[in-house]
Amino acid sequence: MKTHRRARGRRIARALAAIIVPLVASGAAIAMAATPSSQLAASGSAGQKPRNETARGTIVKLKVHAVKNLLAGSNDRVHGSLSTRQPGRSVVVETRQGGSWQNVAQVRTGRKGRFSAEWQPGQVGRYAVRAHLADGTAQGKPKGKVTAYRESSVSYYGPGFYGSRTACGETLSQNTLGVANKTLPCGTKVALYYQGRKVTVPVIDRGPYAAGREYDLTAATRDRLGAPSTGTIWSAPL
Structure with missing residues (x-):
């Protein structure tokens, strides 16, 4: 059962x-x-990272270097390189002084994507400098400023005038940075350069009145530059 x-x-x-x-x-x-x-x-693919099917484009970077201080009328060397190290690429060098960018040189990259070009600042003043590939695929950032100077005969003043008012309304002291000039408007910025040292100061007074001299430096300005009491330095009104 x-x-x-x-x-x-x-x-x-x-x-x-x-x-x-x-x-x-x-x-x-x-x-x-x-x-x-x-x-x-x-x-079905647990534990595996998804594949990226999109190919990433190559980013071309352009490094640019230039001489920062020189006399107007002399050659400034601009050099740099491509991150892709490609030879034969056309590089355009441009400068700007207060207005639009101007093409001043065009060269081709050589070995390892390096290039070197020269341009000549025709006027005293401050310039921005940049470079870019002619086909527009890369542009280097402006590398600071290039200042073109002229030679100027200078002297210095200060002792015996401290505490007095200058022609531009400043009270002169041992620490006052500035220059005296016969024609530049009060407050005009002037770039000064001497043996690797530089300073930018305003016009604060009138003078000098000695023949052939363009500027009187205050004692503080002279000391900042390490310049002699009388002599020749580079200057550029800005």
């Missing part, structure tokens, strides 16, 4: 399995069909 019951139970279990298994399989198929392909791909 017990054997008969066990056989009957096995037949019922097989019959139920024949019904349930197809139902489960069909449900899984429906769920797979409803799942977005992006989720399927993600689940």
Whole structure:
């Protein structure tokens, strides 16, 4: 009797399995069909970083260097290099002095993408300098300022005048930075350069009145430059 019951139970279990298994399989198929392909791909590559299929473009950088202090009329050397180290690329050098950019030189890069060009500042003053590839794919940032000077005969003044008012309304002291000039308007900035040292100061007084001298330096200005009491320095009204 017990054997008969066990056989009957096995037949019922097989019959139920024949019904349930197809139902489960069909449900899984429906769920797979409803799942977005992006989720399927993600689940199939768990633990792996997605590949970046976009190729990154090469960024071309241009480094530029220039002589910062020179006499007007002399040659200024501008040099630099391409980050891609490509030879044969056309480089345009431009300068600006208060107005628009002007093309002053054009050269080609040589070995390792290096270039060197020369230009000549024709006027006294301060210039911005930059370079860029002729095809526009790279441009170097302006590298500071280039100052073109002229030679000027100078002397200095101060002792005996401290505490007095200058022609431009300043009270002169041992620490006053400035120059005296016969014609430049009061407050005009003047760049001064002497043996590697430089300072920019305003016109604060009138003078000098000795023949052939262009500026009188205050004692503080002379000391800042390390200039002699009388002599020749470089100057550039700005």
